[in-house]
Amino acid sequence: MNPDFTKYADGLMPAVVQDVNSGKVLMLGFMNQEALDQTRTEGKVCFFSRSKQRLWTKGETSGNFLLMKDILLDCDQDTLLIKAVPVGPVCHTGADTCFEEANPSFSxxxxxxxxxxxxxxxxxxxxxxxxxxxxxxxxxxxxxxxxxxxxxxxxxxxxxxxxxxxxxxxxxxxxxxxxxxxxxxxxxxxxxxxxxxxxxxx
Missing domain, CATH: 1.10.287.1080 (MazG-like)
Known part of the structure; x- marks a missing residue:
């Protein structure tokens, strides 16, 4: 897998996170090479936060981590699909997903x-x-x-x-x-x- 981060001026690639069990789309984040490497190493989904301007592991404050199970790259090599298991609600609002969809806890x-x-x-x-x-x-x-x-x-x-x-x-x-x-x-x-x-x- 060779994601092409150079396609983006800021070097940040969209990363769609999907529940590996239910198939629900949980959220959208952005990754650079460092965030991708940390996700692979630690097994917890890590993004580059555009607001904080630093690496940000989802759940580092709330404890609602996203446990990475697989990473796929699209055909243009410029978008990532992260399949993960959510530990608790994903959205900061407390919702199961950032798209206000219910995500079944068992499938x-x-x-x-x-x-x-x-x-x-x-x-x-x-x-x-x-x-x-x-x-x-x-x-x-x-x-x-x-x-x-x-x-x-x-x-x-x-x-x-x-x-x-x-x-x-x-x-x-x-x-x-x-x-x-x-x-x-x-x-x-x-x-x-x-x-x-x-x-x-x-």
């Missing part, structure tokens, strides 16, 4: 990441780890059981029980995908291809 992507970690780093106290260790047949069986339980609850009017079974099915479905070495994105690609075919009238 399907985050759940999938947890399941991935349990597969890569087994924890004997974890239900997910224990289920993986029982093998693909047991995982598939659990998905079938949860699907049947969801169908049964759908025939009644108990909202909490229905949503609980729906959550159980989704959770075990994600485990099955991982056990088969797939991710939710793989399924979404199939759905996207089907949608594209439908639009073409095929």
């Amino acid at each position: 399907l992507q985050q759940l999938e990441n947890i399941i991935t970690d349990r597969l890569a780093n087994p924890d004997e106290s974890s239900y997910t780890t224990k289920l993986f260790q029982k093998g693909i047949n047991k995982v598939a069986q659990k998905v079938g059981e949860e699907a049947v339980e969801l169908v049964i609850e759908s025939k009644d009017d108990n909202k909490e029980l229905f949503l609980g079974e729906a959550a159980d099915l989704l959770y075990h479905y994600l485990i099955l995908l991982q056990a088969k070495q797939f991710k939710l994105d793989d399924v979404l690609r199939v759905l996207a291809a089907r949608h594209k075919e439908k639009q073409r009238g095929t």
Whole structure:
């Protein structure tokens, strides 16, 4: 990655910060080479503050840091995309984002990441780890059981029980995908291809 800071007279490049789990855009800041280097070294997103005229680590006063997970550069090499995990509200107003959007504290992507970690780093106290260790047949069986339980609850009017079974099915479905070495994105690609075919009238 070779960002071209010389494209800007002040040497400051726009840096868009995105929540790595929810995909929400959190804020826009500016970086010079030094700020980028510090972000990579410390793992906390650092900008160059135009008002303070110095390096500024987001959260250095409030404690609401942005923990860097990935850094991408656009095709023109003049804008950065920082994928991060926010520790608390991002905006100085107390809002989740600087664009007044709510940012969910938990997402399907985050759940999938947890399941991935349990597969890569087994924890004997974890239900997910224990289920993986029982093998693909047991995982598939659990998905079938949860699907049947969801169908049964759908025939009644108990909202909490229905949503609980729906959550159980989704959770075990994600485990099955991982056990088969797939991710939710793989399924979404199939759905996207089907949608594209439908639009073409095929």
